[in-house]
Amino acid sequence: MGKCCFCGYKIHMETHLTVLFSAVCFVSKSSTMMDEKELYGKEFFSWEEFSLFFDSWREQRKALFFMKKSMPLSKCKWAGEPPRPEVVDTLKYRFVRLVCKEVRVSINKMELRAQKMQNAEEDKVPVGCSARIILKMNEKMDRLVVTECQLTHNHPLCPIEFAYYFKRGFLMDNSCLPVRTTNKISKQFVGAHDIRYLLRYCKTRDNGVQDTLNALNSLFTNDPGAKLKLVFVENKVIIKTVFLLTSMMRSLCQRFPLALFFDRVEGFNEEFDLYTVLCVDANSQGRECGYCLAQKGTPNMLRFTLASLLQSVPDMKVKVQCITLGIEIEELEVVNELLPHARVQICHTQVLEILYSKAQEMGTPDAEKVWPLLCKVAEAGSLMAYRRAVRRMDSLLPQDFMKYYQEHWHPRAEMWVASFQPTRDFDTSELIKQHKQKVLSDFNPSRTLAQCILNLVIIQTPKEDLKSLNEDEVATRYHSICNTEQASLIEEELSFAKHGTYNIRETAEGFILNDEVSEFCMNWGLTTCSCSIYTSSLLPCRHLFATRLQTGEPLFDISLLQKNKTALMTIS
Numbered sequence: 001m002g003k004c005c006f007c008g009y010k011i012h013m014e015t016h017l018t019v020l021f022s023a024v025c026f027v028s029k030s031s032t033m034m035d036e037k038e039l040y041g042k043e044f045f046s047w048e049e050f051s052l053f054f055d056s057w058r059e060q061r062k063a064l065f066f067m068k069k070s071m072p073l074s075k076c077k078w079a080g081e082p083p084r085p086e087v088v089d090t091l092k093y094r095f096v097r098l099v100c101k102e103v104r105v106s107i108n109k110m111e112l113r114a115q116k117m118q119n120a121e122e123d124k125v126p127v128g129c130s131a132r133i134i135l136k137m138n139e140k141m142d143r144l145v146v147t148e149c150q151l152t153h154n155h156p157l158c159p160i161e162f163a164y165y166f167k168r169g170f171l172m173d174n175s176c177l178p179v180r181t182t183n184k185i186s187k188q189f190v191g192a193h194d195i196r197y198l199l200r201y202c203k204t205r206d207n208g209v210q211d212t213l214n215a216l217n218s219l220f221t222n223d224p225g226a227k228l229k230l231v232f233v234e235n236k237v238i239i240k241t242v243f244l245l246t247s248m249m250r251s252l253c254q255r256f257p258l259a260l261f262f263d264r265v266e267g268f269n270e271e272f273d274l275y276t277v278l279c280v281d282a283n284s285q286g287r288e289c290g291y292c293l294a295q296k297g298t299p300n301m302l303r304f305t306l307a308s309l310l311q312s313v314p315d316m317k318v319k320v321q322c323i324t325l326g327i328e329i330e331e332l333e334v335v336n337e338l339l340p341h342a343r344v345q346i347c348h349t350q351v352l353e354i355l356y357s358k359a360q361e362m363g364t365p366d367a368e369k370v371w372p373l374l375c376k377v378a379e380a381g382s383l384m385a386y387r388r389a390v391r392r393m394d395s396l397l398p399q400d401f402m403k404y405y406q407e408h409w410h411p412r413a414e415m416w417v418a419s420f421q422p423t424r425d426f427d428t429s430e431l432i433k434q435h436k437q438k439v440l441s442d443f444n445p446s447r448t449l450a451q452c453i454l455n456l457v458i459i460q461t462p463k464e465d466l467k468s469l470n471e472d473e474v475a476t477r478y479h480s481i482c483n484t485e486q487a488s489l490i491e492e493e494l495s496f497a498k499h500g501t502y503n504i505r506e507t508a509e510g511f512i513l514n515d516e517v518s519e520f521c522m523n524w525g526l527t528t529c530s531c532s533i534y535t536s537s538l539l540p541c542r543h544l545f546a547t548r549l550q551t552g553e554p555l556f557d558i559s560l561l562q563k564n565k566t567a568l569m570t571i572s
Helices: 013-022 029-039 047-061 085-091 107-117 120-124 159-165 179-185 192-201 206-222 247-255 301-312 314-318 332-338 348-361 367-378 383-396 399-408 428-440 449-458 462-466 471-481 484-498 532-537 542-551
Strands: 065-072 093-100 132-137 144-150 227-232 239-245 259-265 272-280 286-295 322-325 343-346 503-506 510-514 519-523
Touching: 029 144, 047 085, 179 192, 179 227, 192 206, 206 227, 206 239, 206 449, 227 301, 239 247, 239 301, 239 449, 247 286, 247 301, 247 314, 247 503, 247 542, 259 301, 259 428, 272 301, 272 428, 272 449, 286 301, 286 428, 286 449, 301 314, 301 332, 322 332, 343 348, 348 367, 348 399, 348 428, 367 383, 383 399, 471 484, 484 532, 484 542, 503 542, 510 542, 519 542, 532 542
Parallel strands: 259 322, 322 343
Antiparallel strands: 065 093, 093 132, 132 144, 227 239, 239 286, 259 272, 272 286, 503 510, 510 519
């Protein structure tokens, strides 16, 4: 740090040297009076127009102003007819007071500057500068007008200080929230108090920020344990990325960390891409355990999402054994860094689709034969079977296609060919397909970021989870081991579970379910319930099934029958 040799202002030396040649601190009262006449009564038909004018005006005069007081149109109360919504968006403010940066300057600093300037008159300058500009909306509510301007400063204007602090567009950038605030919280986890603080100071609805903050506030109201990370465009009040993890999603991560899936949901939104992390629960269902919404084209989303997930659930780092990535996810090295024990796989259905499209693009004859050939390669059950399938493909398909295959997909065969993958009791491709159908159901690509967040939270509710309940399959398994009467009672409770409306939350003792009439308590093992249905029959009730489905625990579980000695069939 150095000091301006003219006014004593502390500044970085590189900035000092850059503009030293022009560092002449001055006060020009004659030009100021002329400026006041020109500026007074000047009209602007939008806040953006005034902001652009004000940037140029400040650059010419090397004067630093900031917004001392304002009254956003969106927060005004009107006795008569309020301005139209488009006027609110265009003008933004009913009243703005801009003041000189030195309005609160300390006595010591003024005395120091007085000494540096060696000006006898400066010693008598009162504390604080009275230079100001006041802007108001006119009575017709169609423009902003400068109603007062006092441009005479009681201190020297320093080009070095101006060069250090000045930034074009600061009025536009701060019209919704202070940029310094969004820069500070960007890339950080934020809580309910942070969101409410931002809402308190949010002045306008620019870029949908206010609506998005309201949606996030609603999330925290309903789920205080949710985890949220926001990324803003640097020096702009524009949300770039949102990482979201509900309490239930975090619980699923802790329960089922072995296999994860990461992909982008194509066609989700016109402005934002949705990236999701899935795990597989005890019912072989894909469950969302992390959402990331990002402006289209945002790079390094796998790193950002996984890092945010591991910050929220640190124990996952050493527990994940496999992660399956969408075909367009290219940050494969990130997995080795963040998940050291996980092997990387690629969704083989997506690989097949890419290969088939490439074959058609290259003009491969007999296109109807291409797909079966590709499927044999992907589904090869052994290394020998894979080699045979590749040789067969080589004998029938053009060399250009085989060259492409050998360069891009053969080296990664271990990531997508069946013979190299562990045996599983679920179909990876079907799981990802079902997840995308669930996310895109009833979604409109033109919805705002706020609407997207609200809808993503809704599909995490028990009511949505119950839609995936295959009650016939579960009931059949209970019928296979239970006596007819008990099996019929269990089947009936399964049916009631699917059609109920529940709010489920974790407690220190287990779980509490609210069905909008009563609350019922269940133990951590989800084998007992306080409801009369369970206590009278000692058989699994609708509340146990609904809670097990949401938490990912198996619906068919013999431990649910342990307390009823007559439930199981006796084999003679």
